[in-house]
Amino acid sequence: MATIRDVAKQAGVSVATVSRVLNSNGYVNNETKKKVDEAIRQLNYKPNAVARSLYKKTSKTIGLIVPDIGNPFFPELARAVEDTAHKKGYNVVFCNTDENVEKEEHYLEVLLQKYVDGVIIASNTLTAQKVKELNIPVVSIDRKITAEIPTVVVKNKQGARKAAGYLKEIGCQRIAHIRGPHHIDNANERVDGYLEEVGSEPWFKQSYITDGNYVMKTAIQATLELLERHPEIDGIFAANDVMAIGAVKAAYQLGKKVPEELAIIGFDGISMAEATTPELTTIAQPIYDMGTAVTDLLVKLIEKKPVENTFLELDVELIERESTRKQKNKGGR
Amino acid sequence: MATIRDVAKQAGVSVATVSRVLNSNGYVNNETKKKVDEAIRQLNYKPNAVARSLYKKTSKTIGLIVPDIGNPFFPELARAVEDTAHKKGYNVVFCNTDENVEKEEHYLEVLLQKYVDGVIIASNTLTAQKVKELNIPVVSIDRKITAEIPTVVVKNKQGARKAAGYLKEIGCQRIAHIRGPHHIDNANERVDGYLEEVGSEPWFKQSYITDGNYVMKTAIQATLELLERHPEIDGIFAANDVMAIGAVKAAYQLGKKVPEELAIIGFDGISMAEATTPELTTIAQPIYDMGTAVTDLLVKLIEKKPVENTFLELDVELIERESTRKQKNKGGR
DNA sequence: ATACTGTGTGTAACCGGTTACACAAGAGAA
DNA sequence: TTCTCTTGTGTAACCGGTTACACACAGTAT
Numbered sequence: 001m002a003t004i005r006d007v008a009k010q011a012g013v014s015v016a017t018v019s020r021v022l023n024s025n026g027y028v029n030n031e032t033k034k035k036v037d038e039a040i041r042q043l044n045y046k047p048n049a050v051a052r053s054l055y056k057k058t059s060k061t062i063g064l065i066v067p068d069i070g071n072p073f074f075p076e077l078a079r080a081v082e083d084t085a086h087k088k089g090y091n092v093v094f095c096n097t098d099e100n101v102e103k104e105e106h107y108l109e110v111l112l113q114k115y116v117d118g119v120i121i122a123s124n125t126l127t128a129q130k131v132k133e134l135n136i137p138v139v140s141i142d143r144k145i146t147a148e149i150p151t152v153v154v155k156n157k158q159g160a161r162k163a164a165g166y167l168k169e170i171g172c173q174r175i176a177h178i179r180g181p182h183h184i185d186n187a188n189e190r191v192d193g194y195l196e197e198v199g200s201e202p203w204f205k206q207s208y209i210t211d212g213n214y215v216m217k218t219a220i221q222a223t224l225e226l227l228e229r230h231p232e233i234d235g236i237f238a239a240n241d242v243m244a245i246g247a248v249k250a251a252y253q254l255g256k257k258v259p260e261e262l263a264i265i266g267f268d269g270i271s272m273a274e275a276t277t278p279e280l281t282t283i284a285q286p287i288y289d290m291g292t293a294v295t296d297l298l299v300k301l302i303e304k305k306p307v308e309n310t311f312l313e314l315d316v317e318l319i320e321r322e323s324t325r326k327q328k329n330k331g332g333r
Numbered sequence: 334m335a336t337i338r339d340v341a342k343q344a345g346v347s348v349a350t351v352s353r354v355l356n357s358n359g360y361v362n363n364e365t366k367k368k369v370d371e372a373i374r375q376l377n378y379k380p381n382a383v384a385r386s387l388y389k390k391t392s393k394t395i396g397l398i399v400p401d402i403g404n405p406f407f408p409e410l411a412r413a414v415e416d417t418a419h420k421k422g423y424n425v426v427f428c429n430t431d432e433n434v435e436k437e438e439h440y441l442e443v444l445l446q447k448y449v450d451g452v453i454i455a456s457n458t459l460t461a462q463k464v465k466e467l468n469i470p471v472v473s474i475d476r477k478i479t480a481e482i483p484t485v486v487v488k489n490k491q492g493a494r495k496a497a498g499y500l501k502e503i504g505c506q507r508i509a510h511i512r513g514p515h516h517i518d519n520a521n522e523r524v525d526g527y528l529e530e531v532g533s534e535p536w537f538k539q540s541y542i543t544d545g546n547y548v549m550k551t552a553i554q555a556t557l558e559l560l561e562r563h564p565e566i567d568g569i570f571a572a573n574d575v576m577a578i579g580a581v582k583a584a585y586q587l588g589k590k591v592p593e594e595l596a597i598i599g600f601d602g603i604s605m606a607e608a609t610t611p612e613l614t615t616i617a618q619p620i621y622d623m624g625t626a627v628t629d630l631l632v633k634l635i636e637k638k639p640v641e642n643t644f645l646e647l648d649v650e651l652i653e654r655e656s657t658r659k660q661k662n663k664g665g666r
Numbered sequence: 667a668t669a670c671t672g673t674g675t676g677t678a679a680c681c682g683g684t685t686a687c688a689c690a691a692g693a694g695a696a
Numbered sequence: 697t698t699c700t701c702t703t704g705t706g707t708a709a710c711c712g713g714t715t716a717c718a719c720a721c722a723g724t725a726t
Contacts, residue, residue, distance in 0.1 A: 003712055014676045019714060026715090027674050049446040050386045051712035055681045059383065061426070061447075068412070070604070075408040079401070082429055091443060093394070093426045096415055110424060113382040114394075216608065245608045252610050271403070275549065275578045277585055277610050336682055347706045352684060359685090360704050384682035388711045670725075677718085684710080695700080 002043040011039035022047060053115050062298060063111040063119040064094045065104065071214075072242065072270040073287065074122070077141065080291025081120060088299050090117070101125045108134060117302045120294050124184055137301035141294045144185050150301065150310035152294040156186045159283040159316035160193025163237045163265045166281075170324055172235030172263055174203055176226055178212035178219055178247060180239040187214070190239045190267060208233070212243040219246030220253075227254055227262075234262055235324075241266035241273045241282055248276065248323060263324040269317075278322030285316055335376040344372035355380060386448050395631060396444040396452040397427045398437065404547075405575065405603045406620065407455070410474065413624025414453060421632045423450070434458045441467060450635045453627050457517055470634035474627045477518050483634065483643035485627040489519045492616040492649035493526025496570045496598045499614075503657055505568030505596055507536055509559055511545035511552055511580060513572040520547070523572045523600060541566070545576040552579030553586075560587055560595075567595055568657075574599035574606045574615055581609065581656060596657040602650075611655030618649055 004022075008015045013032060020026040021036040028036075039045070053059045064081055066074045082092045093116065095107040104123060108130070111119060118137040128146040131138045140151040167175045177194045180187025191209065198204055210226050212219035219238060223246060227233060238244035244266030248258055256262045258278055266273060269284025293312055300307045337355075341348045346365060353359040354369040361369075372378070386392045397414055399407045415425045426449065428440040437456060441463070444452060451470040461479040464471045473484040500508050510527045513520025524542065531537055543559050545552035552571060556579060560566060571577035577599030581591055589595045591611055599606060602617025626645055633640045 004714095005712080015713080016677080016715075017675060020675090023714085027672080029674060032674080046442065046446055048387075048448075048712050049443075050383060050392065050448050051681090052714075053383045053681095054381075054387050054683085054712080055714050057681080059447075069402075069408045069415070070412045072405070072408075072605075075402045075405075078408075078427075079403045079429060082402070082427065086428075091426050091428075091447070093424050094411075094415065095419075095424075096412060109379065110382075113379055114392075114424070115381075115383050242608075249608075249610060272405075272605050272608060275575075275582075275605060275609060277582060337684095338682080348683080349685075349707080350705060353705090356684085360702085362704060365704080381682050384711090385684075386711095387682085387713085388684050390711080668726080671723085673722085674720085675718105676720105677716105679716085680714085682711105686707105686709085688705105688707085690704085690706105691702105693700100693702080696698085 001048075002045040004045075004047065006043055007036065007039045007045050010043060011035045057115060058117050059115040060089055061091045061093060061114070061116045062295075062302075063107070063116045063121075064092050065097060065107055065119060065121040065123065066094070067099045067122060068096050069094070072272050073142075073240075073268055076270065076287040077122075077291045080288040081295050084292045084295035085299075088295075090299065097123065099123075099125065105130070112136065118298045120298055137298055139294050139298045139301070141290060142186065147311075150297055150307075152290050152297065152312045152314070153186065154285045154290070154314045154316050156189035156316075157193035157196070159267060159285075160190040160237070160239075161197045162193075162316065162318050163267060163283050164194045164197035166318055167235035167237060167263055167265060167324070168197070170263060174208070174230070174233045175235040175237060176208040176210065176230065176233045178210055178222055178226075178236060178238040178243050180212065180214045180243075182211075184214075187239055194237055205230075212238065212246070214240050214243060216242050216246040216249075219243035220250045223247040223250035224254065227251070227256065236262065236264045238264065238266050241268040241270045241280060244280055244282065244323070245272070245276055248278070248280070258323055259325040265324055267316075269319060274321070276323075281321045281324040282319050283316045284319045286314055290314060334381075335378040337378075337380065339376055340369065340372045340378050343376060344368045390448060391450050392448040393422055394424045394426060394447070394449045395628075395635075396440070396449045396454075397425050398430055398440055398452060398454040398456065399427070400432045400455060401429050402427070405605050406475075406573075406601055409603065409620040410455075410624045413621040414628050417625045417628035418632075421628070423632065430456065432456075432458065438463070445469065451631045453631055470631055472627050472631045472634070474623060475519065480644075483630055483640070485623050485630065485645045485647070486519065487618045487623070487647045487649050489522035489649075490526035490529070492600060492618075493523040493570070493572075494530045495526075495649070495651050496600060496616050497527045497530035499651055500568035500570060500596055500598060500657065501530070503596060507541070507563065507566045508568040508570060509541040509543065509563065509566045511543055511555055511559075511569060511571040511576050513545065513547045513576075515544075517547075520572055527570055538563075545571065545579070547573050547576060549575050549579040549582075552576035553583045556580040556583035557587065560584070560589065569595065569597045571597065571599050574601040574603045574613060577613055577615065577656070578605070578609055581611070581613070591656055592658040598657055600649075602652060607654070609656075614654045614657040615652050616649045617652045619647055623647060 004015050008018045020028045085092050097104040122142045140149050179191050210222045212222045236247050247264050251258050251262050266280050266282040273280035337348050341351045353361045418425050430437040455475045473482050512524050543555045545555045580597050584591050599613050599615040606613035
């Protein structure tokens with residue numbers, strides 16, 4: 001591999017001049033520039049990014065820390081992050097934490113030692129204190145950590161209200177909720193939204209809320225038990241699409257027809273929700289846009305550009321598909 | 334951030350000694366080591382990975398280049414790669430190429446400039462020549478590039494034979510194939526396997542093979558046209574699960590019952606195939622194992638450890654689920 | 667004639683590690 | 697006593713860029 005000194009020798013100039021040509025700063029005579037460019041071409045010279053990083057204390061790399069890329073929400077997000085980062089000249093190193101604090105801290109340490117310029121993280125275990133110690137920009141996605149950390153999320157409560165409200169609107173009389181993990185903020189917000197919409201209905205019971213842990217298997221089991229306990233349920237709002245798909249499968253097992261006897265709505269808008277039969281009605285997050293937005297935000301923070309807003313709360317959108325049906329019994333009994 | 338010189342000063346020794354303690358090489362007196370460790374602790378010193386990289390010409394980082402992380406096969410693979418890399422002390426930087434040659438070359442260049450120690454790539458556009466020029470270990474996953482490049486794939490042809498053979502076995506009389514892109518090796522191998530199994534059947538027609546391009550939408554359309562042209566078809570082997578799911582949806586649109594009137598089998602074993610109704614019968618690749626295997630292989634090459642085999646062809650496994658049914662009309666008409 | 671400004675280029679320090687090499691002291695062998 | 701080997705430590709060069717600073721020269725203002 002040719003170095004900048006080889007190029008300098010070949011072009012008959014100093015390394016400083018070559019560096020000036022490379023970075024187009026300082027004064028360089030046009031003739032000299034031509035000679036340098038020619039030498040670069042001849043030697044097929046590529047500047048060494050590591051050496052540059054060492055001096056500049058920046059690496060044009062960002063870290064992306066997610067719980068599990070196997071969770072279909074995150075690949076779609078990762079795709080957007082990578083696309084946007086690439087456009088802005090950054091690489092992405094990616095890390096799975098499995099919601100494990102030690103793994104997360106370990107990764108942050110390693111990333112820091114490698115001079116990553118910033119980090120995008122989906123976490124609930126991270127504290128503001130630790131982030132401050134990192135001394136590099138950190139932005140949070142999908143989950144609020146603290147007010148100090150720039151964040152991109154969606155209107156979870158509003159989305160949940162939309163979901164529950166929609167089920168009421170299409171005529172459901174008894175609406176249950178399969179909730180996400182108690183330690184994850186967005187799960188709690190979705191419960192809140194559900195409660196605001198149906199909590200004061202005469203038929204409402206606390207036992208209409210059941211734990212699904214954002215996982216399909218758990219949700220199937222939870223739905224089976226729920227429907228056994230409460231056969232009167234005719235609508236389910238699952239806090240994410242994966243659980244909604246689980247609910248559909250459970251209904252299928254019990255011979256309940258979806259949407260005729262049981263309407264099911266999810267949350268997230270992952271592409272898997274379009275692959276099922278019946279296709280899933282869902283509250284879609286603009287996942288790609290969220291990825292673009294956090295990355296834009298992070299890069300601005302890295303490059304110390306002005307940021308208008310460090311807390312973005314994006315809108316969600318109801319996408320009506322086959323797992324619910326509008327005409328059903330409209331207007332109540 | 335404390336540097337090695339700060340630590341040396343604090344401990345009253347030279348930087349060489351600190352470095353020896355850090356890397357446990359050379360002779361260091363036990364008392365000295367204690368002093369250094371204490372200084373490291375006091376200053377909360379973390380060695381700078383970039384400086385180390387510059388001298389050692391290695392970064393403990395590998396590149397993972399895939400066409401599109403949005404394709405559900407790749408997150409599962411990426412997860413395995415990242416897990417394994419992490420265990421061995423490597424980070425993963427990941428890149429989406431969209432099968433675009435320029436993007437791919439650009440990424441390889443950038444990765445090289447950052448001293449990544451090796452690359453895992455799923456590509457069909459890469460040439461052996463280019464790989465040689467990189468001068469770092471490159472391993473190929475999911476697709477054969479050339480004989481010189483170490484590769485991890487599955488037995489595609491054998492898997493395809495299994496799929497078609499299984500459909501025959503359960504009593505299908507007319508078996509069609511939705512194939513993947515013509516420029517992707519594994520797609521062609523799957524066609525070959527299909528042909529070996531049914532190509533000489535009296536009923537076989539070339540028009541039973543249709544293009545699906547590994548994409549759900551395309552596959553839906555292809556299936557609709559296929560079943561219109563050939564309503565006699567009672568079995569479909571799709572070259573990947575995503576297309577198989579598309580075929581199921583198409584059948585549903587046409588009112589054809591799966592599996593009673595039409596049996597459908599996929600290929601890949603992505604987790605999405607378990608989420609559908611009916612659940613998809615498929616030829617499962619050991620995706621996680623493949624990721625583990627390529628990463629192990631790459632790390633061995635990087636660390637110049639002996640490698641027993643640079644061409645791994647893993648077995649696939651038939652997973653029977655609901656989109657096919659064994660009892661149907663067994664033993665022919 | 668003098669001072670100042672803009673252009674153009676080179677030298678060497680610097681980023682923060684690693685390690686070749688030199689050197690010293692003590693133990694054991696000849 | 698002298699030589700050799702092992703242990704232990706420090707100095708400084710090195711990895712390959714970037715840039716502060718010095719210097720030189722031409723043109724222009726005073």
